[in-house]
Amino acid sequence: MHHFHYVNNELYCENIPVSKVAGEVGTPFYIYPHATLLRHFRVFDQAFSGIKHITCFSVKSNSNLAVLRLFAREGGGADIVSGGELFRTLKAGVNPKKIVYSGIGKKAEEIEYALKSDILMFNVESEQELLKLNEVAERIGKKAGTAIRVNPDVDPKTHPYISTGLKENKFGIDINDAPRIYLAASKMKHIQVAGISCHIGSQLTETSPFIDAIRKLKKLVQILKDTGVNIQYLDLGGGLGIIYDREEPPHPKEYGSAVKDELGLSGLTLIFEPGRVITGNAGILVTKVVYTKFASQKRFFIVDSGMNDLMRPSIYNSFHAVQPVTLSNRQKVKADIVGPICESGDFFAKNREMDSFEPGDLIAIMSAGAYGFSMSSNYNSRPRPCEVMVRDDQFYIIRERETYEDLVRGEVIPDFLMENE
Numbered sequence: 001m002h003h004f005h006y007v008n009n010e011l012y013c014e015n016i017p018v019s020k021v022a023g024e025v026g027t028p029f030y031i032y033p034h035a036t037l038l039r040h041f042r043v044f045d046q047a048f049s050g051i052k053h054i055t056c057f058s059v060k061s062n063s064n065l066a067v068l069r070l071f072a073r074e075g076g077g078a079d080i081v082s083g084g085e086l087f088r089t090l091k092a093g094v095n096p097k098k099i100v101y102s103g104i105g106k107k108a109e110e111i112e113y114a115l116k117s118d119i120l121m122f123n124v125e126s127e128q129e130l131l132k133l134n135e136v137a138e139r140i141g142k143k144a145g146t147a148i149r150v151n152p153d154v155d156p157k158t159h160p161y162i163s164t165g166l167k168e169n170k171f172g173i174d175i176n177d178a179p180r181i182y183l184a185a186s187k188m189k190h191i192q193v194a195g196i197s198c199h200i201g202s203q204l205t206e207t208s209p210f211i212d213a214i215r216k217l218k219k220l221v222q223i224l225k226d227t228g229v230n231i232q233y234l235d236l237g238g239g240l241g242i243i244y245d246r247e248e249p250p251h252p253k254e255y256g257s258a259v260k261d262e263l264g265l266s267g268l269t270l271i272f273e274p275g276r277v278i279t280g281n282a283g284i285l286v287t288k289v290v291y292t293k294f295a296s297q298k299r300f301f302i303v304d305s306g307m308n309d310l311m312r313p314s315i316y317n318s319f320h321a322v323q324p325v326t327l328s329n330r331q332k333v334k335a336d337i338v339g340p341i342c343e344s345g346d347f348f349a350k351n352r353e354m355d356s357f358e359p360g361d362l363i364a365i366m367s368a369g370a371y372g373f374s375m376s377s378n379y380n381s382r383p384r385p386c387e388v389m390v391r392d393d394q395f396y397i398i399r400e401r402e403t404y405e406d407l408v409r410g411e412v413i414p415d416f417l418m419e420n421e
């Protein structure tokens, strides 16, 4: 279903054996089936057919240029959170008029870059940011399309680190303060009030928190209308969950019809910022077993990828299924899959039943297409893995494996340290 399947006991990505790719590019690597990316984007976008909307892919979930380009060709926009993400999206050919800019710490130079690029809308997260936006826009003679990101205070019932729509979270502006701030914004010469935005959290597995938020936003739209502030765009953020293990998230269609029931007649243009639901199950991380180890009743499979490549297990304790790249009749054992990094948090699976792997075996870490490579780092001076896109029986390296030279790029030893004592 996600274009990862077994043929004659070999894991395939579309129509190419994963082990064949491993043989050519080495390990570890990320691999994304083009067909899955495309299908996930289309299924999501079509869930809102019949209602004016823009699907703005959340760039932070998977920022590779080829991935961004694919969605841009489908008419998708982008949800960005930094100047760097803006640079990527423009390079990938995303229409700036479909770019929305979220985030609580936009700097003046980032704002200027986005204004000069003529993006659709800034999702403003504080009063100070609103003032700064107006100021920068005035300086360069532009008008900034603006939405206030409101915090609707609904519980998304997800992991606390990826919950963003509760009163105590750092994101957005209290929905009760919003009318006052909109009124102020509507009087600023270089602010063009365009929308309302919200994003209540990530990996939501129910539609009810979204609906609770929508109802609060609808009330706000009405309050604003009564004070003469007209809203054109309603940005509902991202957050739809996926199946990592045994979750039962709503299908995008179900989410779509729930949203249409609430907003179908509103006349508003809806904006969505999906990330995980599109890319999460459209990528895996492939790694190779280096050693096996049995210590004080615990079995470890030590692999050549680590938390620097895929941080989610370490920081969210999140579950990723692990599958052998080649199926065998080996006995099943309880084991941990751990990386080579000098941290106890460096693991992919803990106390799981799995094949009794041997050195040289390839393991697929599933559901790694979102917040995988995009969160990776060079910790322990490990070159980051390559990224590969598959289309039918062909594969394409869409980001080369980093080299040792890449690791020290930009580093300088000052002259005084070069002198011998």
Ligand SMILES: *Cc1c(COP(=O)(O)O)cnc(C)c1O
Pocket: 058, 060, 061, 079, 102, 103, 199, 201, 202, 203, 237, 238, 239, 240, 273, 274, 275, 276, 277, 370
């Ligand atoms: C992270 C984020 C998203 C994407 O969330 P997903 O759960 O990956 O869909 C969308 N909008 C904003 C503002 C975000 O911070």
